[in-house]
Amino acid sequence: MMIDWQHFTWPAALLGGLLIGIAAAAFMLLNGRVAGISGILGGLLRWQAQDRAWRVAFLMGLVLAPLLYSSARQMPDIPIGASYPLLLVAGMLVGFGTRLGNGCTSGHGICGVARGSLRSWVATGVFMGVGIVTVYVVRHGLGYWA
Amino acid sequence: MTNLIALICGLLFGLGLIISGMTEPEKVLGFLDLAGRWDPSLAFVMAGAVSVMALAYGIARHRSPAVNSRAATVDKNLLLGAAVFGIGWGLAGICPGPALVLLGTGSAKGAVFFLGLLGGMGLFERWAKYRNTRS
Numbered sequence: 024m025m026i027d028w029q030h031f032t033w034p035a036a037l038l039g040g041l042l043i044g045i046a047a048a049a050f051m052l053l054n055g056r057v058a059g060i061s062g063i064l065g066g067l068l069r070w071q072a073q074d075r076a077w078r079v080a081f082l083m084g085l086v087l088a089p090l091l092y093s094s095a096r097q098m099p100d101i102p103i104g105a106s107y108p109l110l111l112v113a114g115m116l117v118g119f120g121t122r123l124g125n126g127c128t129s130g131h132g133i134c135g136v137a138r139g140s141l142r143s144w145v146a147t148g149v150f151m152g153v154g155i156v157t158v159y160v161v162r163h164g165l166g167y168w169a
Numbered sequence: 170m171t172n173l174i175a176l177i178c179g180l181l182f183g184l185g186l187i188i189s190g191m192t193e194p195e196k197v198l199g200f201l202d203l204a205g206r207w208d209p210s211l212a213f214v215m216a217g218a219v220s221v222m223a224l225a226y227g228i229a230r231h232r233s234p235a236v237n238s239r240a241a242t243v244d245k246n247l248l249l250g251a252a253v254f255g256i257g258w259g260l261a262g263i264c265p266g267p268a269l270v271l272l273g274t275g276s277a278k279g280a281v282f283f284l285g286l287l288g289g290m291g292l293f294e295r296w297a298k299y300r301n302t303r304s
Contacts, residue, residue: 035189037214038189040185043182043217044225046178048225052225064286065294068290081176092187111284112285113258113282114286117263118293119250121250124250128266147251155203157256
């Protein structure tokens with residue numbers, strides 16, 4: 024294994040992670056809700072959507088975060104390598120999969136893992152493992168894109 | 170008040186995603202690419218977030234021991250759903266939280282991913298309803 028020292032930014036990663044944790048912790052302790060993004064978004068698409076207001080408020084916070092960030096520092100330019108069709112397909116897989124599996128990186132990977140939930144530990148292991156295999160196949164297995 | 174707290178938590182969560190690098194698909198893919206030049210940064214994001222959250226659960230349990238004690242088992246849907254999510258995550262390097270933040274940056278590619286995300290979730294709701302009417 025080769026470590027990419029040039030892109031290894033652990034202080035920023037740790038700081039950002041702590042902020043994410045504080046946000047999720049405040050959301051649970053003050054509002055009694057799990058900060059699982061796929062569940063919050065998916066709940067709006069239910070046939071009988073439940074408690075719309077707080078869901079929309081939380082999601083608006085995420086959408087407005089770049090605006091807040093850019094008021095203090097310049098927002099980094101974020102390149103997205105995948106093509107438009109691939110992004111559409113990937114988005115659909117992420118949407119369907121997170122609803123079927125009842126959670127994503129935030130709900131299972133952070134909140135559930137922190138709670139010691141077996142389901143979340145298993146789900147996190149599976150989506151990380153499958154993600155690693157997918158990246159391997161795309162970058163090294165098929166010989167394109169890298 | 171609940172909605173104001175939700176908005177502030179969403180903003181903080183989003184700032185954390187930006188600062189940590191989770192909103193940069195290339196960085197996420199660099200973390201998942203064990204066979205290439207591996208960028209371990211995202212492990213630190215998880216470590217930071219999980220440690221704060223574990224502390225919060227400790228407080229919540231202290232307040233009310235009944236919190237989060239519901240038993241739940243690993244089932245086929247959990248495994249299948251996590252696997253499908255993993256494929257999508259590995260293809261684009263974007264998960265639901267960063268998708269919303271990217272939408273807010275005005276990125277056209279971010280918006281297309283978000284459309285797919287909504288489509289996939291909508292498809293799930295249709296399928297879940299169909300499944301329920303059959304059983």
